[in-house]
Amino acid sequence: MRLLSSMLILAVATHALGAQQPAAPTLQRVPEIAVSAVGETEVTPDRARVSIGVQTQAPTAADAASRNATLQQAVINAIMALGIPAERISTQGYNVYPEQTYDNTTRRSRITGYNVQNTVVVDVWKVEQVGAVLDAALSKGANLVSSLAFYSSQEDVARRRALQNAVARARADAEAMAAAAGGRLGELLELTSGISYAPPPRPMMEMARAAAAPAATPISEGTQTLNAQVSARWRFVPGT
The missing domain is CATH 3.30.110.170 (Protein of unknown function (DUF541), domain 1)
Known part of the structure; x- marks a missing residue:
């Protein structure tokens, strides 16, 4: 009996101490x-980037590529003659693909020639030169101008x-x-x-x-x- 009373007193005291603790502050x-x-x-x-290409066609891929290389080199030389250094001229793409036609007699496609495309990107640091770059490139055989972007x-x-x-x-x-x-x-x-x-x-x-x-x-x-x-x-x- 005495043990039970002690336990009850301890429980009540513990509850009382818990009730006296302050509540957590609300943020x-x-x-x-x-x-x-x-x-x-x-x-x-004040600057521009222009993509200039040369497209050639010939009966064989080798002939088309050879002609393309000659024309593209002439284009690059003409651009460099305007004072644009070689490090601002870079190759953007080079494609070779066949020309085909459909033969109604044989009901089959046959290759009639090859196309070669060579495109370079020219970084023009003097925006007033863009027109001259295009004119020089076109005069030497370029026949593709795929993009022109200005930037500062x-x-x-x-x-x-x-x-x-x-x-x-x-x-x-x-x-x-x-x-x-x-x-x-x-x-x-x-x-x-x-x-x-x-x-x-x-x-x-x-x-x-x-x-x-x-x-x-x-x-x-x-x-x-x-x-x-x-x-x-x-x-x-x-x-x-």
Whole structure:
């Protein structure tokens, strides 16, 4: 009986001690303002990459390849004569494929010749030379212009300007939101960025007509818009 009483007293004492322990503190979420913004800046391209090719046809693959090599070397020499070094001219693709025709008598296809395509990419560091490069290449036997892309050597500088514009816009939006909510911005909690580059489209049909023109080929690089996106979070300080 005495043992049972001692156990009951111990259980009651333990329960009482547990009841006296303070409750765990409740974490309160700090109010925040989160915004995303886009900054833009325009850049004028000062360089270009153009793909120029030579396509030849002959009864045999060897003859087509030999003729192609002669013409393509003449094209490269003409481009280099404009002051463009060999390290800025690289082979993009080389293809050999047969020409076939269907014989209704034998009901079979037969090879009538071979085509060879050799395409090089020329990195033009003076954008005003693009037209001259095309004219020189076409005059020496090039008959394919598959792409023309403009870019800026100052892209990093323009990208940072776009980021600055995006951050400034994000902060202005956040300050307006904080003021409308009756408070102000506190410390910056997070800032992240993303980047996208959107050059204007250049239709291939326009490029083909320009390349085929007998006069000097006119080329306009236009301008390109660089977009930068940022996301930011600030602590919101309520008004007093």
